[in-house]
Amino acid sequence: MSRWIRNFVLVVLLAAVAGAAIVLYLSGDPFYTLHEWLAFGRYHRFDAAITEAGKKYNIDPMLLKAVIWRESAFQHYKVGRDGERGLMQVMEGAAKDWSSSQKVGTLQPDDLFDPKTNIEVGAWYLNQSLKRYSGKDDPIPFALAEYNAGRQRMNRWIGENNLKEATANEFQGNISFPGTKSYVQEILARYNYYKAQGHM
Numbered sequence: 001m002s003r004w005i006r007n008f009v010l011v012v013l014l015a016a017v018a019g020a021a022i023v024l025y026l027s028g029d030p031f032y033t034l035h036e037w038l039a040f041g042r043y044h045r046f047d048a049a050i051t052e053a054g055k056k057y058n059i060d061p062m063l064l065k066a067v068i069w070r071e072s073a074f075q076h077y078k079v080g081r082d083g084e085r086g087l088m089q090v091m092e093g094a095a096k097d098w099s100s101s102q103k104v105g106t107l108q109p110d111d112l113f114d115p116k117t118n119i120e121v122g123a124w125y126l127n128q129s130l131k132r133y134s135g136k137d138d139p140i141p142f143a144l145a146e147y148n149a150g151r152q153r154m155n156r157w158i159g160e161n162n163l164k165e166a167t168a169n170e171f172q173g174n175i176s177f178p179g180t181k182s183y184v185q186e187i188l189a190r191y192n193y194y195k196a197q198g199h200m
Helices: 004-026 030-038 047-057 063-070 092-102 109-115 115-134 140-150 150-162 168-173 178-198
Strands: none
Touching: 047 063, 047 115, 063 115, 063 140, 063 178, 092 109, 092 115, 109 115, 115 140, 140 150, 140 168, 140 178, 168 178
């Protein structure tokens, strides 16, 4: 290879690296953007199903995607330590409730590895929580906390801390499980990131 060609290749590579660095810097979240690039399309593979479920259950698809990002990092075969499955880490109990409400046959646990099914069930479940807290100034933090910790814990937190009339900010400050508190904060931050970008 001649010196001229080597120099040309080097200039092109340096320009590509500089361009990538600029894109990362301007992205608003370089760490996320880098992970997105390294995932080779996994972060966008399920966007159509997310959008469809969002429309069906009246949830902003960007919020659904933020939940999926936090729950599974878009790995549709993920299994949680308590048996949660798939993209939205759906529990078997939630799947049974969804099957009953939709009047469809009972789902088998492995059915939750199907991305479309999993997103459908997870979106339905999140929608139930959003409806429960629809009278709040912002139902999303309440619904996310319930999605993570379960309804019984939510009722206990609200009762123990006298939060029946609490605003979303007051509630978030009184979540007694550090894991759930960070879960809600991380999803809200990712949701706001998607909205700032104008796309998922």
